[in-house]
Amino acid sequence: MTAFTVLITGATAGIGAACARRFVAPGAHLVLTGRRAERLDETKRRLEAAGKDVKVHTLALDMRDRRAVERMIETLPSEFGEIDVLVNNAGLALGLEPAHRVALDDWEAMVDTNIKGLICCTRAVLPGMVERNRGHIVNLGSVAGTYPYPGGNVYGGTKAFVHQFSLALRSDLLGTNVRVTCIEPGMVETEFAQVRFKGDRTKAAQTYAGMQPMTADDIADVIHWCVSRPAHLNINTIELMPVAQAFNAFAVARQQE
Secondary structure, eight states: OOSOEEEESSTTSHHHHHHHHHTOOTTOEEEEEESOHHHHHHHHHHHHHTOSOOEEEEEEOOTTOHHHHHHHHHTOOGGGOSOSEEEEOOOOOOOOOOTTTSOHHHHHHHIIIIIIIHHHHHHHHHHHHHHHTOEEEEEEOOGGGTSOOTTOHHHHHHHHHHHHHHHHHHHHTBTBSEEEEEEEEOOBOSSHHHHHTTTOHHHHHHHTTTSOOBOHHHHHHHHHHHHTSOTTOOOOEEEEOOTTOOOOOOOOOOOOO
């Protein structure tokens, strides 16, 4: 793929940063967003230093700020203005508390980022894709949207939304050449667990102890594969897990004799 523009949200670390590295190619234009400006600047320096004639535009913003997202698309420099690929990667999980003890602020932060930020960015980019009759939207879902687990409550609900929203977009875009894919990973070792446990590195490390999780580069490679398929082919949904992860058995609460 050459002479294409990719917008990646949440590009300061993890899967987003890995996607930025994976999509580097001669003539590529990358638009990278995230909340940490210094991380974005460092990523830009590294990508441009790779010597592959890649052009990088960075924007520090919070996906929960609807107006900031809309302004980002409205004010893109002309050479970055035609988005060919949108990778809706920005998202987070907060806590593992049961629903009756969770902090409501955590629920709202997940809804605002994982759902509202994603749909706002999609809505801002989509008209241009439809007008040009080309483009690809890649949404980052999760196996948590299909398989519940204790404490996954609203996080799993937001990812179930991402799955259904992606399918609905495909229905709305029938008759155009705009493609939509939902990527639904299982355990990937990134800063995800540190964010979930609010910086507690010990708890985060326990998440992956004794097993081999997937890496951010694994997921970026799958995303790149989906985007680089022939234009007449759409990958609807991909669910992937590390070999060391599978599905939980049904939980049963038994009364003590």
